[in-house]
Structures are given as C-alpha cells and as structure tokens.
Amino acid sequence: MASVADNLMKLFRSSSNQPASPAAPHKLTRRSSGIGEISRLLNSQENLSVLDMGSTSANNIRFFTEKGHKNYSEDLLRASLDPALRMKDEEGKIVLDSKKFLEDNLAYPNAHFDIVLCWNLPDYMEESLVKPTVDRLWSVMKPGGLLLVFFHTRDAGPDSKCYRYHVTGTDLLEMSEIKLPAPGRSGEKESPRLQRVFNNRHIENLFRDFASIKFFLARDAIREVLVVR
Amino acid sequence: MDAPKGGEFALIGKSVVIKGELSGSEDLYLDGQVEGNIELRNHSLTVGPNGVVKANVTAKGVVVQGKLDGSINASERVELRQTAVVTGDLATQRIAIEEGAFLKGKVDVQREAGKA
Numbered sequence: 001m002a003s004v005a006d007n008l009m010k011l012f013r014s015s016s017n018q019p020a021s022p023a024a025p026h027k028l029t030r031r032s033s034g035i036g037e038i039s040r041l042l043n044s045q046e047n048l049s050v051l052d053m054g055s056t057s058a059n060n061i062r063f064f065t066e067k068g069h070k071n072y073s074e075d076l077l078r079a080s081l082d083p084a085l086r087m088k089d090e091e092g093k094i095v096l097d098s099k100k101f102l103e104d105n106l107a108y109p110n111a112h113f114d115i116v117l118c119w120n121l122p123d124y125m126e127e128s129l130v131k132p133t134v135d136r137l138w139s140v141m142k143p144g145g146l147l148l149v150f151f152h153t154r155d156a157g158p159d160s161k162c163y164r165y166h167v168t169g170t171d172l173l174e175m176s177e178i179k180l181p182a183p184g185r186s187g188e189k190e191s192p193r194l195q196r197v198f199n200n201r202h203i204e205n206l207f208r209d210f211a212s213i214k215f216f217l218a219r220d221a222i223r224e225v226l227v228v229r
Numbered sequence: 230m231d232a233p234k235g236g237e238f239a240l241i242g243k244s245v246v247i248k249g250e251l252s253g254s255e256d257l258y259l260d261g262q263v264e265g266n267i268e269l270r271n272h273s274l275t276v277g278p279n280g281v282v283k284a285n286v287t288a289k290g291v292v293v294q295g296k297l298d299g300s301i302n303a304s305e306r307v308e309l310r311q312t313a314v315v316t317g318d319l320a321t322q323r324i325a326i327e328e329g330a331f332l333k334g335k336v337d338v339q340r341e342a343g344k345a
Contacts, residue, residue, distance in 0.1 A: 056309075058326035065338035073332045176328070 028175045029168070033216040034148040034224040036171035038115055041146060042067050043170075048114040051140075053121055055178055059166035060117075072113070076133065077162075077192060078180060079105050080125050098132040106133065108140045116141055118149040119165050120222075122206070124192045131206065138209050141229040147210070149225045154197050156221040162192040243279040251284070260295070270304075278312055285317075293330075300334075 042048065048069045052060050053076050064071040082104075085096045116137055122130045137147060152160055163175040179189035198206070200215070200223075207213050207227045216224040238256035241247065245261035252268040259267075260277030266285050267274060273290035276282055280295035290306045293313040301307055303321040311329035318335040326332065 056326055056330055056332040058324065061324060061326065061336050061338070065336060071336045073334065073336065075331060075333065078331065079333075 028163075030173050030175060030218070030220060032171055032173045032224060033218075034150075034226045035167055035173060037226055038117075038146055038148060039170040041115065042069060045114075049112060050115045050117070051108075051113045052117045054117065054119040055164040057164060057166045059168060059174070063167045072108075074105060076105060076121055077124055077178075080129055081180060096126050096128050098129050101129055102132055102136055106136045106140060110139050111142045112140050114142055114145045116145065116147045117165075118147060120150040120152070120162065122149060122198065123152050123194055123196065124162050125195065127195060134206055135209070138229065143211075143229055145229040147207075147227040147229065149227065151198050151203060151223045151225060152194060153221045153223055154199070156194060156197060158194050160194045160221070162194070238275075243277070276313075291321075 042050075042064070046068050049072065050064045050069050051072045051074065052064075053074055054060075055075050055078070056073050061071045061073070080096070080101065085101055086094055087097045089095045118137070121133075125133070141147065150165075162178045164178050166174040166176070168174045177191065179191055182188040182190045203215075203223075203225060204213060207225075210227045210229055212228045214226045214228075216226070218224060238258050239253060241257065241259045241261045241263070243260040247261070247263045247265070249265045250268070251257075251263060251265060254269075254272065256273045256275075257267075257269055258275045258277060259282065260279045262281045264283045267282070267288070268286075269288040271289050273292070274286055274288045275292040276295045276297055278294045280293075280297075282295070282297045283299060284297075285299045285302075286297070287302045289304050290308075291301050291303045292308045292310065293301075293315055294310045295312065296314045298316045300317045301315070301319045301321070303319075305321070306323045306325070307319055307321045308324075309315060309326045309330035309332060311327040313327075313330040313332075315331065316333045318337070319332070320337040320339060322339055324336065324338060
C-alpha cells in the first residue's frame with residue numbers, strides 16, 4: 001500500500017506549473033485535458049496529419065511520428081514578425097498585411113489536417129492576423145478534425161510568459177519559455193508580450209464556423225479550448 | 230568553424246556561390262551559397278552557419294547550421310542545430326533538433342528496415 005508520503009509526492013508531481021526537476025528550472029510541466037483528448041484520437045487511428053503551429057519541437061515530432069502519424073511544423077508567431085508584412089494603411093498607420101501572411105503561410109490543400117495544435121498563438125499574435133488565420137485553419141482542416149488552442153484568463157497579466165509546449169505524455173506537456181529576435185535590435189531576444197485576453201464570447205465568435213467547441217479550465221490562468229471542425 | 234571531424238570531406242567556403250547540380254562521393258561541408266540540387270547518396274552534407282542553400286538535398290546524413298530552403302531526403306539522420314532555418318519537407322530515419330532551430334515543413338520519419 002502506498003504511504004501517505006508517496007501519495008503526497010504524487011499529488012505534488014501532478015500539480016500544474018511545477019518545475020520538471022531542480023536541475024531544469026525553466027522547464028515546467030502541466031497536465032492537459034486537451035492533449036488527453038487528442039491522444040485518444042492519435043491512439044485510435046493511423047496515418048493522421050498533425051499540424052504543430054508552435055515553435056519547432058523535436059519532442060512533438062517524435063511523439064507524433066513514433067505513432068505513425070505525419071507531422072507538419074509551422075511557427076506562425078515567428079512568421080508574423082516578418083518585417084516584410086508591415087505596410088501602411090489609408091491613414092498612414094503601420095499595419096500587417098494579412099493577405100501576404102496567408103500567401104506565405106498555412107498554404108495547404110483544403111481538408112488536409114486531422115489535428116491542429118495552435119497552442120497560445122491567438123493571445124500573442126497581432127490581432128489583425130488572428131481571424132484570417134482561424135478562417136484558413138477551417139479550410140485546411142478535415143471535417144471532424146480537432147483544433148487545440150490555449151487562451152489566458154483575465155487573471156493573466158501582460159507579462160505572462162509565452163511558452164512553447166512539448167508533448168511528453170498522453171496528457172502531459174512540458175513548457176519552456178519562448179524568446180524571439182527583438183525587432184531592430186540585432187542579436188537580442190525578448191519574450192513575446194501577451195496582446196490581449198479573449199473572453200468566452202469572443203472565443204465562441206472566433207470559432208463560430210466550426211462544428212463544436214469545448215472549454216477545459218486549468219489552474220494556471222489558461223483555458224484549453226478544443227474545437228471540432 | 231564546426232566542420233565534420235575526422236575523415237576527408239570537401240569544403241565549399243563562404244565566398245563561393247554555385248548554381249546547378251552538385252553531386253559527390255565524399256562528405257561535404259558547405260558554408261557558401263548553392264542553388265540547385267545536391268546529391269551525396271552515401272555521404273553527409275553539413276550546411277555551415279554561413280551556408281545558404283536553395284536546393285533539394287539527398288544524402289546519408291544532413292546537418293544544418295545555416296539556411297536551407299528545399300526538401301531533405303536523408304537515408305540515416307538529419308540534425309538541425311540551434312541556428313538552423315529550414316523551409317521544406319524532411320524524410321529520414323532519425324532526426325535531432327536543437328532548441329531554437331526553425332523548421333517549416335512536413336517531417337516523415339521512416340522506420341529502419343527490419344523494424345516493425
């Protein structure tokens with residue numbers, strides 16, 4: 001029979017936002033109900049096409065390809081920082097060219113992907129690119145396909161760290177902080193800033209063309225949203 | 230310069246620009262610019278930190294430290310170092326990606342012959 005101490009240790013290990021080990025203070029782990037649901041699909045079918053829209057992760061590539069699925073990587077947050085996307089609107093304000101963004105990115109045939117991992121992209125990407133990106137995802141996903149997105153709750157502050165997510169188990173993620181090249185400062189890197197917090201109604205509107213939407217509330221100021229195409 | 234250690238290899242320096250087909254029967258360290266196709270069937274290609282490659286690559290092993298725009302077909306192994314920027318599809322048996330490397334494309338990890 002497990003001792004009280006063993007049970008307490010299990011409880012601590014399963015808590016969100018605990019360091020993976022004392023030797024790796026920047027790597028955090030969290031349980032993910034969304035990844036749990038996606039794992040069920042990955043384990044029940046073969047040869048699925050998975051699009052990972054986070055920073056390139058060897059872990060994720062290994063996780064999906066070892067199960068016999070096809071992995072596609074596309075780091076859209078980094079792509080959205082391309083200076084070539086900047087243009088002036090009619091009032092002379094600098095805006096991002098969403099048309100060019102979608103010419104250069106997410107260029108796949110219709111109904112191509114079974115699973116899309118969007119992670120926390122909408123919270124950190126320039127707002128004008130969010131809706132066009134979601135609309136393109138609707139086109140490139142298969143009907144019935146699953147889309148996983150993380151949204152911060154309003155408890156999150158503007159300095160909330162931007163993480164990349166590595167899938168390390170059927171419902172377990174490892175998180176490491178993302179730093180991207182700072183615009184105009186050669187060689188320097190900085191953490192992307194949280195651009196906004198979507199409320200539930202905004203999220204439902206964003207995915208209104210999709211078949212269904214399910215929210216999982218986590219303890220670390222994150223809502224996991226699983227959307228069915 | 231992080232060139233392959235041991236054995237013989239050909240070297241294309243950072244001031245060299247090549248347009249066209251590149252094939253060989255020895256390992257190649259490429260720190261210049263190549264536009265075309267690269268075929269080193271039983272040998273390895275290393276794209277150095279200054280390397281800019283716009284080519285489809287077929288080799289035994291491929292290590293990328295610089296920029297590669299094109300598909301990679303490696304019969305054994307692909308390594309993307311932290312400075313790598315790769316746009317294209319990868320097909321290989323083993324893949325290693327360092328933190329910070331950028332990959333845009335499909336990864337097809339083929340199982341080794343004889344394994345289920």
